[in-house]
Amino acid sequence: MGSLIVAEERKLSGRKVRKMGYVPGVIYGPGVKNSMNVQFSQKDMNRFLNEHTTGSKATVMVNGNKHLCVIKEIQYGLINREPIHIDFYASSENSVVKVTVPFKFVGREKLGSNRLVLNILEDEIEIQAH
Numbered sequence: 001m002g003s004l005i006v007a008e009e010r011k012l013s014g015r016k017v018r019k020m021g022y023v024p025g026v027i028y029g030p031g032v033k034n035s036m037n038v039q040f041s042q043k044d045m046n047r048f049l050n051e052h053t054t055g056s057k058a059t060v061m062v063n064g065n066k067h068l069c070v071i072k073e074i075q076y077g078l079i080n081r082e083p084i085h086i087d088f089y090a091s092s093e094n095s096v097v098k099v100t101v102p103f104k105f106v107g108r109e110k111l112g113s114n115r116l117v118l119n120i121l122e123d124e125i126e127i128q129a130h
Helices: 014-019 042-051 108-113
Strands: 003-009 022-028 036-041 057-062 065-076 083-090 097-102 124-129
Touching: 003 022, 003 042, 014 022, 014 083, 022 042, 036 042, 036 057, 042 083, 057 083, 065 097
Parallel strands: 003 057, 022 083
Antiparallel strands: 003 036, 022 036, 057 065, 065 083, 097 124
């Protein structure tokens, strides 16, 4: 089912929300009637993103309503690498979801010390599921 994260509806612009200590986001897709602008606590979002990345399933609770979602995109700040915006795709039970998931390569440092080179042809993959 994925993890639960709580959001509030957002009325202000993303810039103002970030100054107040929140991460702006949007929930869209066939699982919601209209796309919703939301905001998450910066602290909660950082904790959530330690265990989740693009393509992860999550349940987003907004005003007491739960939405089954997939993390579609996460945008990070250039300087501090903090999340600055997150997109959630709310799917319906019978719709197909396509997500691009990045590969995470671990241990590159060890290659250089052994005089080896890692040749990366693709750094992400598109996954499709119901």
